[in-house]
Amino acid sequence: GEDVEQSLFLSVREGDSSVINCTYTDSSSTYLYWYKQEPGAGLQLLTYIFSNMDMKQDQRLTVLLNKKDKHLSLRIADTQTGDSAIYFCAERTSGTYKYIFGTGTRLKVLA
Amino acid sequence: EAGVAQSPRYKIIEKRQSVAFWCNPISGHATLYWYQQILGQGPKLLIQFQNNGVVDDSQLPKDRFSAERLKGVDSTLKIQPAKLEDSAVYLCASSSRGGDEQFFGPGTRLTVL
Numbered sequence: 001g002e003d004v005e006q007s008l009f010l011s012v013r014e015g016d017s018s019v020i021n022c023t024y025t026d027s028s029s030t031y032l033y034w035y036k037q038e039p040g041a042g043l044q045l046l047t048y049i050f051s052n053m054d055m056k057q058d059q060r061l062t063v064l065l066n067k068k069d070k071h072l073s074l075r076i077a078d079t080q081t082g083d084s085a086i087y088f089c090a091e092r093t094s095g096t097y098k099y100i101f102g103t104g105t106r107l108k109v110l111a
Numbered sequence: 112e113a114g115v116a117q118s119p120r121y122k123i124i125e126k127r128q129s130v131a132f133w134c135n136p137i138s139g140h141a142t143l144y145w146y147q148q149i150l151g152q153g154p155k156l157l158i159q160f161q162n163n164g165v166v167d168d169s170q171l172p173k174d175r176f177s178a179e180r181l182k183g184v185d186s187t188l189k190i191q192p193a194k195l196e197d198s199a200v201y202l203c204a205s206s207s208r209g210g211d212e213q214f215f216g217p218g219t220r221l222t223v224l
Binding site: 040 | 144153159167206212213218
């Protein structure tokens with residue numbers, strides 16, 4: 001079945017690195033995504049990785065994919081207070097372009 | 112380019128009333144999605160359109176929810192009659208045909224009293 005799981009909360013100090021984890025179950029997932037949601041707003045796409053890649057880096061963001069364990073992580077370097085938000089991972093099933101979202105991880109950055 | 116537009120942004124109704132939400136996707140995007148996001152949860156797909164055809168509506172409560180995208184551009188989602196558990200944010204998203212990225216609107220926050 002399709003299921004995407006995330007830890008609910010993460011708290012870090014400003015300037016530290018944040019690592020948000022996600023596990024998924026659909027081995028046929030083609031793409032895996034990270035979205036950011038700020039209060040009262042829709043979801044903003046941060047980055048995504050194709051399933052044949054292990055890592056993708058985009059400025060302060062690093063995505064690691066362990067396809068064997070179906071584990072995805074998002075590392076935010078030099079975390080800032082503006083990074084405080086809810087982060088969702090999502091998998092996209094091949095063929096239908098259907099996205100399955102996780103429950104979200106609330107990141108709180110302490111000044 | 113303009114993003115995904117949704118209206119209204121907020122709606123408060125009483126249970127058993129009807130409500131409709133509107134979405135205008137990014138110009139040229141063939142795929143349109145409606146999601147329900149209950150507080151503290153991730154978005155759950157309600158319905159997915161490809162142009163004006165339904166691709167997936169398996170999680171749409173069809174006894175009370177309906178959606179249409181008649182001309183393959185903008186879309187409306189209707190709830191009739193609303194229940195308390197329908198209180199949520201309704202998100203619309205769009206993507207280009209074969210596109211790898213999905214873009215979200217700001218959402219409509221529905222409160223059912």
